[in-house]
Amino acid sequence: MATKRFAPKIFMPADLELHKSSKSCWVTLNRKVYDVTSFIGDHPGGEELITKYAGQDMAAIMADPAEHVHSQSAYEILQDLQIGLIGNEESTCRDDTVIDEHFVPEITEEEKDFERNRFLDLKQPLVMQVWRANFSKNFYLQQVHQPRYLAEPARLFGPRWMDLLTRTNWYVVPIVWLPITLYLFHLSLTQQATINPITQQLDWYSQTAFFKTMMCFFFGNFFWTVLEYSMHRFLFHVDDHLPDAGWALTLHFLLHGVHHYLPCDRLRLVMPPTLFAALSYPFTVLAHKLFPNWMANGIIAGSFAFYILYDCMHYALHHTQLPQYMREMKIYHMAHHFKNYELGYGVTSKFWDIIFGTQLRV
Numbered sequence: 001m002a003t004k005r006f007a008p009k010i011f012m013p014a015d016l017e018l019h020k021s022s023k024s025c026w027v028t029l030n031r032k033v034y035d036v037t038s039f040i041g042d043h044p045g046g047e048e049l050i051t052k053y054a055g056q057d058m059a060a061i062m063a064d065p066a067e068h069v070h071s072q073s074a075y076e077i078l079q080d081l082q083i084g085l086i087g088n089e090e091s092t093c094r095d096d097t098v099i100d101e102h103f104v105p106e107i108t109e110e111e112k113d114f115e116r117n118r119f120l121d122l123k124q125p126l127v128m129q130v131w132r133a134n135f136s137k138n139f140y141l142q143q144v145h146q147p148r149y150l151a152e153p154a155r156l157f158g159p160r161w162m163d164l165l166t167r168t169n170w171y172v173v174p175i176v177w178l179p180i181t182l183y184l185f186h187l188s189l190t191q192q193a194t195i196n197p198i199t200q201q202l203d204w205y206s207q208t209a210f211f212k213t214m215m216c217f218f219f220g221n222f223f224w225t226v227l228e229y230s231m232h233r234f235l236f237h238v239d240d241h242l243p244d245a246g247w248a249l250t251l252h253f254l255l256h257g258v259h260h261y262l263p264c265d266r267l268r269l270v271m272p273p274t275l276f277a278a279l280s281y282p283f284t285v286l287a288h289k290l291f292p293n294w295m296a297n298g299i300i301a302g303s304f305a306f307y308i309l310y311d312c313m314h315y316a317l318h319h320t321q322l323p324q325y326m327r328e329m330k331i332y333h334m335a336h337h338f339k340n341y342e343l344g345y346g347v348t349s350k351f352w353d354i355i356f357g358t359q360l361r362v
Contacts, residue, residue: 008032009084010118012138020054026083028057033084039077087139088117092146092338099334099362105264108148119143120261122150125158130253133246140249141239144257145341153267156258165274166254167267170315176273177308184301188213191294213298220302227283227303228310229352232345263337269318270311280307306348314347335362 011033019026025037027050040050053061062074110122119139120129133140157163192209236256242248253261258268271279283303287296316322317330329347336344344360346353353359 008082008134010087010135010139011084012087012089012136012142014138015136016055020051022051025051025054027053027055028086029059029062029078030057031086032082033086034078034081035083036078036081039081085118087119087135087142089142091142099331099338103331103334103338105147105149105338107151110150113148117143117146122148122154125155125163126258127156127250127254128158130257131246131250133249137242137244137249140257141242144253144261146261147263147337148261149264150262153265154262156254165272168270168272169267170270170312172273173270173311174308177276177304181301181304181308184297184304185213185217188216188294188298188301191292191297213294216295216298217302217305220299220304221306222302223299224303224306224310225349225351228306228347229345229356231279232347233358237341237345260337260341263334264318266315266319269315276307280304310348317347331362332360335360 016026016028016033018024019035022040023037025035025040027034027036036050043050108122113119114121119135120126120143130140135143153167155163156166189209192206192212238252242252249257258265262268280303284296284300287299290296291299313326313329314333316326317333322330329349332344332350333347339362340360343358344350344353345358350359
C-alpha cells in the first residue's frame with residue numbers, strides 16, 4: 001500500500017481530547033496522529049477496541065500479545081490515516097525561573113529552534129508562516145508563549161515597506177500622541193468658553209473651566225488603567241476563544257502574540273500609531289456619545305496621556321536601567337513573559353491584578 005505524502009500538521013495532546021468518539025476518533029502512535037474514524041467499522045477486533053483508546057497512544061496495545069500483535073499491514077493502513085504529529089511539549093516558561101532586574105534571556109539559535117520545535121523559521125518572514133498555519137491553535141499558543149530572543153529585530157513581512165510599518169521606535173509615541181493630547185486638553189477648555197459678565201467678552205480659560213477639565217483629565221487617567229488591564233487580559237490574551245484558523249492566529253500574532261514570542265524586540269515594544277488609532281477609535285466615539293464634547297475631550301486627553309506613559313514605560317521595562325519602582329515592575333513584567341503569561345497583566349502597576357486576583361508572585 002502506497003504511503004500518503006503530505007506535510008503533517010502539528011497538534012498538541014489537548015487537540016485529541018476533541019476526537020474521542022466513534023464519530024471522530026483520533027489516536028497516536030510514536031507521536032504521530034491518526035484519524036481512524038473511517039476504519040472503525042472495518043477493524044477486525046471490533047469498534048469498541050479502538051474507541052476505548054481514542055485520544056491515546058496505541059503503541060502498547062498494538063504490540064500486546066494479550067490482545068493480538070498487529071501485522072505489518074496494520075501499520076501500513078495506519079500510514080494512510082496519518083493526519084499529523086504531536087509537537088514539542090517542552091516549555092521554557094517555568095515557575096522556578098530566576099528573574100531579577102538584570103535578567104537577560106539567552107540568544108535563540110534560529111536553526112536549532114526550528115529543528116526542535118517545527119514552529120516558525122526565524123530566518124524567514126513570520127506572518128505568512130502563521131497565516132499558512134500548518135499547526136493547530138493549541139500548538140500555536142504553546143509555542144508563541146515560549147519566548148525567543150534575537151540580537152536583531154525579526155522580519156514579519158517579506159516586502160520591506162510592509163515590514164517597516166511594524167517597526168516603531170519608542171519616541172514615536174510621544175512625538176505623535178503628545179501634541180494630540182495637548183490639543184484635546186486645549187479643546188476641552190475652549191469648548192467651555194462663556195461670556196464674561198463684566199467685559200462681555202468670551203472667557204476662554206476660566207478657573208472653573210480649567211478645574212472641570214482637570215477632573216475629566218484625572219478620570220481619563222483612571223479609565224486608562226482599567227483599559228490597560230482589561231485589554232491586556234481579555235483582548236490580547238483572548239487565547240481560549242480563538243478560532244482554530246490561520247486568519248485568527250495571524251490576527252492574534254500581529255496584535256500581541258509576536259510580543260510574547262519575541263518580547264525583547266526593541267522595535268516592537270510600542271504600538272505603531274495606526275494600530276493605537278484603530279484600537280482607540282471606538283472608545284473616543286463612545287466618549288462623545290456619553291458625555292458633552294468638552295467633557296469627552298478632557299477624558300480622552302487624560303487617557304492618551306496615560307497611554308503615552310504606558311507605552312514608554314513598557315519599552316523601559318524591557319530595555320533600560322530603571323529607578324526602584326520601575327525595577328520592581330520590570331521583574332513583574334518579565335515574569336509575565338518568562339514564567340506565567342496567564343497572570344500579571346498590569347504594566348504600569350499591579351493595582352488591577354491585586355483587585356481581580358491575577359497578581360503574579362515573583
